[in-house]
Amino acid sequence: MGRPGRWLAAAGAAALVVLGGASPAAADPPGPTDxxxxxxxxxxxxxxxxxxxxxxxxxxxxxxxxxxxxxxxxxxxxxxxxxxxxxxxxxxxxxxxxxxxxxxxxxxxxxxxxxxxxxxxxxxxxxxxxxxxxxxxxxxxxxxxxxxxxxxxxxxxxxxxxxxxxxxxxxxxxxxxVPAPSAVPAVVGGLVGLAGAVWLCVRRRRLATVAGAALAGGVVALAMGVWATLSVPAETGPSLLLWALPAVGVVAAGGALAARGLQPPVRAGLVAVAAVELVWWAWHRHEAVVRALVPTDAPLPLDRAVVVGVGVLGVGVLVAAGRLVWATWPGRAPAAEAG
Structure with a gap:
């Protein structure tokens, strides 16, 4: 396995180690309900x-x-x-x-x-x-x-x-x-996320641009996850995945931006790890979009919009990062795409 492959494996292993300890603290934490x-x-x-x-x-x-x-x-x-x-x-x-x-x-x-x-x-x-x-x-x-x-x-x-x-x-x-919630916040969030995803994918963006989008999505998801975690008593065992998934995404995207000494495909691989964390987080919280009540003190329309928006943006980041991994692999990389 070459050096880029080793870096990618190390990044994936680090994410798994972090998430290995991120199982829910209780057998049945509070979740969305009707x-x-x-x-x-x-x-x-x-x-x-x-x-x-x-x-x-x-x-x-x-x-x-x-x-x-x-x-x-x-x-x-x-x-x-x-x-x-x-x-x-x-x-x-x-x-x-x-x-x-x-x-x-x-x-x-x-x-x-x-x-x-x-x-x-x-x-x-x-x-x-x-x-x-x-x-x-x-x-x-x-x-x-x-x-x-x-x-x-x-x-x-x-x-x-x-x-x-x-x-x-x-x-x-x-x-x-309780009656089902309005679909408007989810639609609005999805459209915002889709706009960002399309913008990233319609043409090949610089690595720093894609990493910045992943970092922004991770920060927003992390804020909402921490908000939800702090909204319920600790003994109820809120899932650590609420904040651990976006936290790994923020670290991976931030590392891709900061570690300019790494090979471009390794940096693009870190962005792909961040994107996977965002999509995983949105899937983990998908019931918050369709259930009437969500255990968080955050405004529910905002929470629902963020879940859908981050998930859709994460898919766009993953596609863009995959293209960058392919385009910047040694022997293929135009220098302009490694920035």
Whole structure:
């Protein structure tokens, strides 16, 4: 393998190493959804206990600000979570809810020792008095659409039982099917990305121009990915791919621009790596375009436009970079295209 081939292999290996550690931090992180769950009531009222739903319908969050301990009961009535007045949050490792809540649809088997009747085995999971968890009582538990229902309908209403001090408290949660989002942001984003892709491909651009386009797309995708990551609590396990993919793309494109001492086909290969990361990121987030709710604090029309725009631009960059790899291979490269 020649020197350019070795550089290309090294760049690809580096991307795989980075992404090898970029698997989701939790078994089932919050993702786009068509259902919105809300807390309807807390009966009797429990001052100092704040509840909210995170990610449309993905996670229920409790924040204890009062001076009474709170227990969240699992599906068998067993102690599942315990919130203490000093901010400590503990999880019962023997609660079936702990295992079942690792998957949105509860598709896991209970290991030995996990039993609702077993004495609690507490383990600290937070120290801020705030914690979010999957709770199957708060969302639709089927990948198929609710039968006999349509967008706008309430699809479930259920109770999550708490024990506040020595009182039993019922938290009523309802979930509603949200209508599909407008396609306008995705179309606008796609047109912007297409314009950039066509501009890169209609004639052979200089390497620096193509790398600059990849860098710009990577920076925008990275910003949106970090925004989405910071929009949800860390314990919900937002996918590291939200920011790791565009981060690799930014490094690869930036390296192609900065490392002018490398052979032109190697620099073009780095741009191709950046393009693959952009397309991969857009595919990873494609449900954000079609689902009604997305777990991010970013404006949803902007988020959808960026996902489509970056994906389309990434395809254009990949085509342009491939042409440059071919055109600048030793013995073929016009000097003007290596800039």
């Amino acid at each position: 259902y919105r769950s809300v807390v309807l009531s807390v009966d009797p009222p429990a001052p100092g206990v704040e509840l909210d739903v995170i990610g449309g319908d993905s996670f229920l969050q409790l924040h204890l600000t009062g001076d009474e301990p709170v227990e969240v009961l699992g599906y068998g009535g067993e102690p599942y979570l315990r919130f203490l007045p000093d901010g400590t949050v503990e999880e019962n490792q023997r609660s079936p809810a702990r295992v079942l809540n690792q998957d949105r649809y509860g598709g896991v088997e209970l290991p030995p020792g996990v039993d609702a009747e077993a004495p609690p085995e507490w383990e600290e999971v937070a120290s801020s008095g705030r914690y979010a968890w999957h709770d199957h009582r708060t969302h639709w538990m089927n990948q198929a659409r609710p039968p006999g229902r349509e967008p706008g309908d309430r699809i479930l209403e259920a109770v999550v039982p708490l024990r506040v001090g020595d009182r039993d408290v019922d938290v009523t949660v309802a979930s509603t099917w």
